[in-house]
Amino acid sequence: MNDYANPWSYRLQWAYMLLVVATLMTPVFYVMYVSFNENGFGAAEYVFTTEWYGVVFGDKLMMNALGWTVSLAICTTLITVPFAVLSAKFYKNARNKLPVLFLLMLPLFVAPDIFGSALLVYFKNLNFAFQWLGDQLGTGMFDAWFRLGFMTALIGLVIYTIPYAFIVVLITMGRYREEQTEAARSCGASSWRAFWDIEFPQIRPGVASSCAFTVILCFNEYTRTSLLKGGFDTFTTVLVSQMLNTGMSEQSYAMSAMVSYVAIALIGGIILWTLVRSDKLGREARAKAEPVAA
Amino acid sequence: MNRLARGAFWVPLIFMAVFFALPLLLTAVWSVFERTMFWMEPGFTLFSYENFFTSARLWNFLASMWHSLISVLICLVLGFPIAVFVRRRIPQVAQHRVVLLFILPFMVSEIIRIFALRPVLQRNGLVNHTLLHLGVISEPITSILYTPTGVIIGEVLSFLPFIVFSGFLAMEAVPKHVFEVCEDLGASTVRTYRDVILPLAAPGIFAGSVFIFVNGIGVALLPNILGGPGAVNAGLIATQAIVALDFPLAMAVSAIMISTLLALLYIGHRLFDLTHVLEPAKR
Amino acid sequence: MRDAVTTDAPAVEVRGLAKHYGPVRALDGVDVTIQAGEYFVLLGPSGGGKTTLLRTIGGFHRPTAGDVLLHGRDVSDLPPEKRPTGMVFQQYALFPHMTVERNVGYGLSLQKRPKAEISDRVSAMLDQVGLTGLGGRKPHELSGGQQQRVQLARALVLDRDILLLDEPLAALDAQLRKDMCLELKHLQEKVGVTFIHVTHNQEEAMTVANRIALIADGKLIEQGTARQIYEAPRRRFTASFIGENNLIDGTLSATGDGTATLDIGSDRITVPSDESASSGHDATISIRSELVAIGPAGGEGLAATFVESVYLGLTTSHRARLADGTEIVSRVVSAPTPPAEPGAPVTVSWPQDSARLHID
Numbered sequence: 001m002n003d004y005a006n007p008w009s010y011r012l013q014w015a016y017m018l019l020v021v022a023t024l025m026t027p028v029f030y031v032m033y034v035s036f037n038e039n040g041f042g043a044a045e046y047v048f049t050t051e052w053y054g055v056v057f058g059d060k061l062m063m064n065a066l067g068w069t070v071s072l073a074i075c076t077t078l079i080t081v082p083f084a085v086l087s088a089k090f091y092k093n094a095r096n097k098l099p100v101l102f103l104l105m106l107p108l109f110v111a112p113d114i115f116g117s118a119l120l121v122y123f124k125n126l127n128f129a130f131q132w133l134g135d136q137l138g139t140g141m142f143d144a145w146f147r148l149g150f151m152t153a154l155i156g157l158v159i160y161t162i163p164y165a166f167i168v169v170l171i172t173m174g175r176y177r178e179e180q181t182e183a184a185r186s187c188g189a190s191s192w193r194a195f196w197d198i199e200f201p202q203i204r205p206g207v208a209s210s211c212a213f214t215v216i217l218c219f220n221e222y223t224r225t226s227l228l229k230g231g232f233d234t235f236t237t238v239l240v241s242q243m244l245n246t247g248m249s250e251q252s253y254a255m256s257a258m259v260s261y262v263a264i265a266l267i268g269g270i271i272l273w274t275l276v277r278s279d280k281l282g283r284e285a286r287a288k289a290e291p292v293a294a
Numbered sequence: 295m296n297r298l299a300r301g302a303f304w305v306p307l308i309f310m311a312v313f314f315a316l317p318l319l320l321t322a323v324w325s326v327f328e329r330t331m332f333w334m335e336p337g338f339t340l341f342s343y344e345n346f347f348t349s350a351r352l353w354n355f356l357a358s359m360w361h362s363l364i365s366v367l368i369c370l371v372l373g374f375p376i377a378v379f380v381r382r383r384i385p386q387v388a389q390h391r392v393v394l395l396f397i398l399p400f401m402v403s404e405i406i407r408i409f410a411l412r413p414v415l416q417r418n419g420l421v422n423h424t425l426l427h428l429g430v431i432s433e434p435i436t437s438i439l440y441t442p443t444g445v446i447i448g449e450v451l452s453f454l455p456f457i458v459f460s461g462f463l464a465m466e467a468v469p470k471h472v473f474e475v476c477e478d479l480g481a482s483t484v485r486t487y488r489d490v491i492l493p494l495a496a497p498g499i500f501a502g503s504v505f506i507f508v509n510g511i512g513v514a515l516l517p518n519i520l521g522g523p524g525a526v527n528a529g530l531i532a533t534q535a536i537v538a539l540d541f542p543l544a545m546a547v548s549a550i551m552i553s554t555l556l557a558l559l560y561i562g563h564r565l566f567d568l569t570h571v572l573e574p575a576k577r
Numbered sequence: 578m579r580d581a582v583t584t585d586a587p588a589v590e591v592r593g594l595a596k597h598y599g600p601v602r603a604l605d606g607v608d609v610t611i612q613a614g615e616y617f618v619l620l621g622p623s624g625g626g627k628t629t630l631l632r633t634i635g636g637f638h639r640p641t642a643g644d645v646l647l648h649g650r651d652v653s654d655l656p657p658e659k660r661p662t663g664m665v666f667q668q669y670a671l672f673p674h675m676t677v678e679r680n681v682g683y684g685l686s687l688q689k690r691p692k693a694e695i696s697d698r699v700s701a702m703l704d705q706v707g708l709t710g711l712g713g714r715k716p717h718e719l720s721g722g723q724q725q726r727v728q729l730a731r732a733l734v735l736d737r738d739i740l741l742l743d744e745p746l747a748a749l750d751a752q753l754r755k756d757m758c759l760e761l762k763h764l765q766e767k768v769g770v771t772f773i774h775v776t777h778n779q780e781e782a783m784t785v786a787n788r789i790a791l792i793a794d795g796k797l798i799e800q801g802t803a804r805q806i807y808e809a810p811r812r813r814f815t816a817s818f819i820g821e822n823n824l825i826d827g828t829l830s831a832t833g834d835g836t837a838t839l840d841i842g843s844d845r846i847t848v849p850s851d852e853s854a855s856s857g858h859d860a861t862i863s864i865r866s867e868l869v870a871i872g873p874a875g876g877e878g879l880a881a882t883f884v885e886s887v888y889l890g891l892t893t894s895h896r897a898r899l900a901d902g903t904e905i906v907s908r909v910v911s912a913p914t915p916p917a918e919p920g921a922p923v924t925v926s927w928p929q930d931s932a933r934l935h936i937d
Contacts, residue, residue, distance in 0.1 A: 013379045017392075020376065024399035024451060027410030030420050034413060042418045083306035090303040097569055103310045109505055109555055110318065111512015113529030114548045117536055121324055121545060122317035124333070159314050162306070179670035182637055185657040186664035186741075187684030187731065192299065197683070201674050213401070220403030223514065223529075227536070236405060243409055244518075256406045263401045271394050278387070 028260050035253040052254035062238060062255070069234040072150070072225070073218035076157040080214045081207060083158070084165035088173050089195075091166075108163045116156065116227035123152050123228065148230030156224040161217045165210035172206025173199075205274070212266045219262050235259065318552050325546035334541045342546035351531055358517065358527035361442050362510030365449035366503045369457045372450070374499065377461030378491060382473050393462050400455035408448050408515055415439040415447070444520040452516070453506040460505070464498020465491075497566040504558050512551060586649030588613040588739055588771040589634060594643035596629050596795075603629040605795040607643070611773060611788075613738070616765050618786035619775045622818070626795040628743055631775045635741045636660045647739065663732030665742040670728060671716035677703070677727050678712035684735045702734040706764070722753050729761075733768060740765075742774040746781060758784040779819055783807070791815055808865075813935035816863035823869055823905050825879075829858045829936070837934050842901055844879050848932040861935045868931045869907040871895050871916045871923050878926030881905060883917040897923055 034041045038049035056062050091100050107115065123146045130142035146152060176199055184194035200207075222236040229237065239255045328337035346352060380392050399407070414420045415438050422434040438444050468491060476486045492499070510516070514533045517525035526534075528551050535544035562568055589611040596604040604626045611617045619627040632638050634645055636657035644653050652660050672680050678699055679686075685695045703712055706726040716724055725745055732740055745761075746754045762785045765772045776782050782789050783803040790800040791814070799806065799815045807820050816822040827841035837850035839860060848862050874880065881897040884904070893911045898904055905925045917923050 010383060013375075013383065017376050017379065017395075020372065020454070021395050021399065024396075024407075024454060025402075026420070027407055027414045027451070028399070028402050030414055031406065031410045041413050042416075083309070086303050087306045090307070098563075100307065101569055103307055103315060107314060109508055109559070111509050111529050111551065113514040113533045114512050114551045115314075115318075117532045117544045118317045118321045118548050118552075119313070120536065121541055122313075122320060125324075155313050159310065162310070177669040179666045179668075180672055182657070183664065183666055183670040183728070183731070184672070184683065185637075186635060186662065187735065188658045188687045189683075190658060191656075193687065198672050216401045220401075220405065222403075222405045223533075227533070236403065240405060240409075240515075248409070248413065256403075256409065259406055260402045263403070264398065267394075267398050267401050271391070271398075274391065274394070 031253055032257040032260065035250075035257040037250075040250040041248060041253065052250045053258070055251050056254050056258065059251075061233070062235075065233045065235050065238045068150075068232045069219060069236075072153060072157060072234060073215045075154050076161055076218050077211050077214045079154070079158050080161045080165050081169075081211050083162060084169045084210055085203075085207065087162070087166050088169040091170065092173060104166045105163050107159050112160075112221075112223035113227075115159075116224040119152075119156055119159075119224070120148075120227045123148060148228060150230075150232070153225050153229040153234075156228040157218055157221060160221060160224055161214045164213050164217060168210040168213060169203065169206050172203045172209075176202055205277075209270055212270055216263045216266055219259055318548075321545045321548040321552060325542055325549045327542050327545075329540055329542045332539055339542075342540075342542040345543055346531075346546055346550070351526070354524065354526040355511070355528055355531070357442075358511045358525075359507075361446050362449065362507050362527075365446050365453065365510050366506045368446070368450050369454050369506055370499065370503065373454050373457035374461045374495075376458050377465050377495075378487075380462060381465035381468065381470070386470075389462075393459065396455040396458045400459075404452050404513070405515060407452060408519055411444070411448055411451065411520060412439065415444060439520065440522040440525075442521065442525065444522075445517055445525055448516050448520040449506070449510045452513075453509060456505055457499075457502040460498045460502030461495065462498075464495035464502075467498070468494045497562070497568050500562045500566055501568060504555070504562060507558070508551070508555050586646070587611060588615070588648060589617075589773065590644075590646040590649070591630070591634065592644045592646070594630070594633060594645065595641045596626075596633060596638055597641045602795045604633070604640075607792075607795075607797045609790055609797055609800065611771060613648070613771055614769050616762065616772045616774070616785055616787045618782040618789045619773065619792055620779060620782040620789050621777065621792035621798075623777050625793040627775045627777075627792040629795075630792065631741050631743055631773060634739075634773065635662050635664050661737050662739045662741055663735055663737040665725070665728045665732050665740065665745045667744045668721075668724070668748045671724055671731075673716050675715075676712065677708065677714050677716070677719070680716065680727055681712075681730045681734055684731065698734055699730075702730040705733075705767075706730045707760075721749050722757060725749070725757065729764070733770070737770070739771045739773065742772060744775055744777070746776070746778075754778075754781065755784075761785055791818065793818070809933065810863065811933075811935070813861045813863070813937045816861075816933065816935060821866040821906060821908060822863040823866060824861050824863050825899070825903055825905075826859070826861050829854055829856050829860045831856055839934070841879065842899070846879075846932070847929060848934050849930050850934040852934060852936055854936045858936060861937075862932045863935060864927045864932045866894070866906040866908040867892075869905060869925055869927050870909075871897055871905075871907045871925055873917070874922035874924055876924040876926065878924040879905075881923050881925050883915075883919055883921045883923045885919055886915040897925055899925075 035052055036048050036050065037043060038047040038051060039045055087100070087104055091097060091104070094100050126146040127148075130145050134140055134142040180198050181191070181194045184198045185191065189197060219235065222240050225234055226237045226240070235255065236259065239252055239259070242249065242252050242255075324334065325342055326338050326340065327334040328339055329341070346355075376396075380389055384392055412419070416422070417434045417436055421438075422431075425431045426434065438447065472490055472494075473486070476490055481489070511527045512529040514527065514529035517527050517530055528547050532544045532547040532551075535541070535547065559568070587610045589609070591607055591609045594604055594607045595602065607626075607630060609630075619630060621627045629638060633640050634647075636652070636655055636659075640653060644651055646652070647661055657664075672683065675683070678696070681702060682695045682699045685698060690698075700709075700712065703709060706729050708723060708726050708730065711719065711723065716727065719727065728745070742761075746757050749757060758781050761772070761774075765785075772785075774782075774785060786803055788800060788802055789806055791798040791806065791812075793814060799810065799812050806815060810816040810819060810822075813824065817824055825841055825846075827839040827846070829837060830840050830845065831838040832850060832852060832854060835849060835851065836847050837852060837854075837860075839846045839848060839862060846862065854860070871881075871883065872878070879899055881899050884896040884898055887894045887896070888911060891911065892908050893915075895907045895909065895916060896904060897907070907925065
């Protein structure tokens with residue numbers, strides 16, 4: 001922006017941007033607002049209560065679903081984030097980047113229901129094939145490999161979350177200078193040591209963010225999980241089936257609000273952390289800049 | 295050890311090939327299988343395609359494409375200028391933080407945001423309540439929810455953040471001094487967009503548009519929750535077929551969707567080289 | 578000070594080295610030998626392959642063909658961390674999340690040396706490169722020159738026999754670069770390590786080098802001391818790249834008796850030469866600009882047209898053009914009046930033995 005630009009156009013554009021964010025968030029905040037109303041949605045009178053959250057937490061089924069969701073989220077993160085780091089390193093060094101990019105980013109573009117259906121049929125076929133194989137070999141050890149369940153839901157979630165984790169890690173890695181790895185190696189570090197000692201500490205913010213994103217995405221995901229989960233239920237599948245079957249109850253408002261809290265808390269945490277961190281770094285740099293100039 | 299370490303880099307790619315690329319390709323094979331009572335058996339029949347192309351499903355599918363296209367345009371018009379503004383007017387160090395603002399709605403579950411539109415747009419919901427209260431309208435608006443308009447609103451609100459991200463990534467390909475050159479040459483806003491920004495940001499815009507388009511026709515929940523009785527898109531056709539145990543039909547729809555997607559991406563790649571979307575990351 | 582290596586083998590011996598990237602030949606059949614304790618400079622235009630050569634010696638590139646021998650040992654299959662080389666990079670190569678002390682001590686800590694030893698050696702090394710008391714700083718709190726000193730310290734503290742420097746001064750401003758050049762040279766003399774230094778700046782190269790190798794288009798063009806390369810270049814490219822030389826193309830008409838005769842347009846010039854190329858061969862002569870004189874028309878020499886004078890402070894460049902369009906520069910200590918008016922006919926001449934013949 002130059003000094004002659006109209007300050008009002010600048011302010012107007014800021015206002016527009018914030019308005020868009022606010023509009024996007026309005027339904028979410030409205031759900032939270034309703035979730036604290038004792039009389040539920042549409043009531044003439046607003047009475048604050050946390051009763052509905054109590055109902056959710058008191059519900060055995062819900063708590064069970066929450067448990068499954070948390071374990072899925074943890075397992076997915078443990079697989080997706082290392083995969084993302086490995087792939088990002090691979091991508092940076094790859095001579096032919098297109099196939100790598102294609103494999104890792106395409107899940108973003110395949111609609112959830114389509115991908116869920118394809119993977120469902122794939123797993124069913126795999127399951128038949130492995131059972132047949134087991135029968136031929138006279139063993140039952142292959143039977144449960146690809147039966148719909150935790151494992152299949154996990155695979156679906158890993159594929160769903162990889163593009164996001166990959167992008168975040170790749171962007172942080174983009175700011176890393178490869179010369180540092182070379183310098184470490186000429187100091188005697190193996191490529192593995194150089195990665196841990198030098199590169200990893202510098203991409204740690206990206207890795208942390210991709211962990212957070214993966215957890216949030218697992219909490220949010222419905223379609224793929226519901227197709228691939230088999231017997232158990234997660235938080236969102238309970239929520240959606242409730243909403244589809246009986247409409248929005250007070251309890252579903254509380255549950256929706258809870259899913260949003262997880263996302264907002266994690267993202268808000270990241271935003272605050274980066275703000276504080278960059279602020280601190282900036283202040284340190286300014287404080288120590290003086291003697292350098294002298 | 296060294297070979298083992300190098301092999302580790304291939305694990306994610308092999309995983310993606312086996313559990314992602316392969317199932318997608320196989321949809322085309324399964325789509326020509328014979329339907330049985332609860333499953334399907336190998337064979338070759340185009341019955342599922344016939345079923346799709348000669349029934350009302352085709353028109354529903356085309357209608358959902360049309361709605362999706364409208365959503366893409368609305369998202370571009372509303373969202374892309376934000377990306378330009380952030381890149382052009384906000385100091386470099388603050389840019390990523392501003393973009394983080396849009397991560398917030400993006401990271402709140404799509405399902406919650408789609409569902410929450412019901413209470414917001416309902417007869418006695420937030421919008422009607424507020425407008426009635428302000429005296430703008432005297433009768434509640436009931437022609438939004440359970441109509442194509444409702445679906446389009448849902449799509450825009452779901453996918454708008456994405457166009458901001460892909461737009462922003464694309465704008466990183468536009469060097470900042472370009473704006474100063476444009477101002478210096480006295481180019482109008484329209485001409486700056488048409489001659490400079492859009493061509494440079496094209497790969498990112500294209501990637502964002504394709505994302506919105508295919509998700510608009512693929513996310514079953516959108517018409518299921520916000521659309522009226524007839525509202526159906528490809529995603530919903532597929533999941534309904536799965537529920538009805540008509541697996542070949544579900545696979546045929548999937549195969550059609552995937553070929554559409556691949557064709558779009560191929561065209562885009564030929565036109566713009568989509569690897570440029572990640573160019574800033576490569577630097 | 579240095580006693581690790583007592584063999585007579587040269588520090589670095591590169592034989593028939595080639596590095597191809599698909600159809601691109603970054604290096605093509607390079608042979609070079611560098612003696613222990615030498616300050617050796619790889620000089621050349623950017624993209625010419627000098628950095629590739631240095632990085633292949635350091636183990637960051639695997640050669641397509643050829644061998645690299647360090648102290649007589651073939652290291653072609655060793656990764657960088659197993660080679661007796663240390664490396665100083667252009668910029669950005671300091672570890673930004675570590676203090677200066679930890680940067681310098683990183684290699685020692687990888688060797689699992691005791692803490693006390695590390696800290697002693699690090700502070701001794703920091704003293705040596707002139708960074709006393711800055712050990713607690715982070716790299717971004719240092720100036721560009723200080724950062725490069727830290728890199729030097731980090732590489733030298735490991736007592737490696739060979740130090741590779743990849744454009745170490747390229748990011749510094751002109752004055753600082755001059756000072757650092759002399760410091761590098763004195764440092765190398767003091768520690769006695771073999772330095773191999775890549776640069777595209779010839780003044781930098783001449784300041785520091787015992788010997789210079791000129792590298793362009795993936796080939797080693799010529800090598801020698803700074804004085805040899807400047808005063809007696811054998812190849813045309815060297816003459817065009819080093820110093821300010823006038824290059825005049827012509828055709829050989831006779832050779833022998835330690836001289837050669839060259840036809841340039843309608844003129845005939847005799848130059849000293851040991852070459853025994855047959856007549857009719859294309860050839861070029863080069864004359865350093867400070868040895869060319871521009872005099873009034875009709876004198877002994879080549880006829881030319883005066884173009885202009887450019888005042889450069891201590892010296893002035895007078896430019897004239899030969900009949901075939903070749904531009905001739907004569908550089909003299911500034912005098913108050915130019916030798917001629919622009920457009921006037923003049924004669925350019927030089928002492929006969931100052932011209933050098935290049936047959937490429």
